[in-house]
Amino acid sequence: MKRIHVVAAVIRGHDGRILIARRADTQHQGGLWEFPGGKVEEGEAPRLALVRxxxxxxxxxxxxxxxxxxxxxxxxxxxxxxxxxxxSGFSGEPHGAEGQPLAWVTPRELPDYEFPAANQPIVAAARLPDQYLITPEGLENGELLRGIQRAVAQGARLIQLRAPGGYDPAYRDLAVDAVGLCAGKAQLMLKGPLEWLGDFPAAGWHLTAAQLRKYASRGRPFPTERWLAASCHDAEELALAEQMGVDFVTLSPVQPTHTHPEAQPLGWEQATHLIAGFGKPVFLLGGVGPDQRQQAWDSGAQGVAGIRAFWP
Incomplete structure (x- = not known):
């Protein structure tokens, strides 16, 4: 069966809201909401198809x-x-030229609308920022919490509270404070044993590659209302993340890093190749920072993740 090439747009207004359209009842997947767009014609460049x-x-x-x-x-x-x-930029006032109902919705409201199954990764990508901050190790708790507070004040919207020293009770206490600092402002991603999931209902969970290998066959450990992410380093781990139903992943290391000097870097070409076969939002990690954001986008990634380059 030939694959139909379709362009779709996540259109953002000045207030950050996103434009969605309702499919006519007579269409394939009729009555569901979608991101506006349509079929790419034979020999047409995708961007030109989008404009048309x-x-x-x-x-x-x-x-x-x-x-x-x-x-x-x-x-x-x-x-x-x-x-x-x-x-992110357009002229004219959007209207349903074909009579289709339109709605401007906040990223937070997107999951309240029913989309075709193929649109779920797009809903995730539309809701996620293009930077993912991972907290550094070696800081005492007060310093770490002040750093999170500064990062949130500077606009960080996705933060992972790293647990480098294993999963001890001190991390849980720290997580309680971090959840409070991020509430209503940023999405906090925690790490740790899945037994802790019930204790932090507002937080998302970021699985290690070891957890992914251990639990992937069981599927998603909680409902889709909570963010689920995983650390991936190769095609096998990306396949396990797909099997587990994660919302997004980090893929690393792209380049040599101070924190993991022994790890063999993927390089941009291999990272691009891995992303192309995945189909969910990917943050590139390892030797990248805000300056590599455009290169990450060009590779098909959601954006960049990091510790040193992002810590305030």
Whole structure:
């Protein structure tokens, strides 16, 4: 079955809200919400297809857009490649030129709307920022918490409380304070044994590669309302993350790092190749910082993750 190439747009307004459209009842997956876009014509460049589709469908002119994520999905009756772009600048007032209802929704509200199954990774990508801060080791608790507070004040929206010394009670106490600092401002991702999950309902969970290998066959350990992430280093671990139903991953190390000098770096070419076959948001980690964000986007990644380059 031939794969149908479709462009879709995560269109952001000045207030950060995202534009979605409702599919006509007569369409494939009718009645569900979607990100605006349409089919790429034979020989047409995806960006040009995006510009054409949004002009025809919404009456707007795209002024600023970048690749966000590519998702392959196989429905029983058709195979699609969703080529998704983030549109951050446009002119004109969007309207349903084909009579389709539109809605501007906050990223937080997106999961309240029913989308086709192929759109779930796009919903995740639309809700996630392009930087993922991982806390450093070797700091005393007060210093660590002050750093988290500064990071949140500076706009950090996704923070992992790293647990380098294993899973001890001190980490749990620290996690309670970190959850409080992030509440309503940033998404905190914790690490630790899955037995702790029930103690931190507001936090997401970031699995180690060892946990991924141990638990992947059991599937997702909690409902989709909570963020689930995993650390991956190769194609096998990415496949396990897919099996477990994670929302996003870190892929590392891209380049040599101070923290793991012994690890063999993937390099940009291999990282790009691995991302292309995955289809969920990927943060590149290891020897990268904010300056590599564009290169990460060009590789198909959601953005960059790091410790040293991001710590305030």
């Amino acid at each position: 589709e949004l002009r025809e469908e919404l009456g707007i002119e795209v002024e600023a857009a970048r690749p966000l994520i590519k998702v392959q999905h196989d429905y029983p009756d058709k195979h699609v490649l969703l080529d998704v772009w983030e549109v």
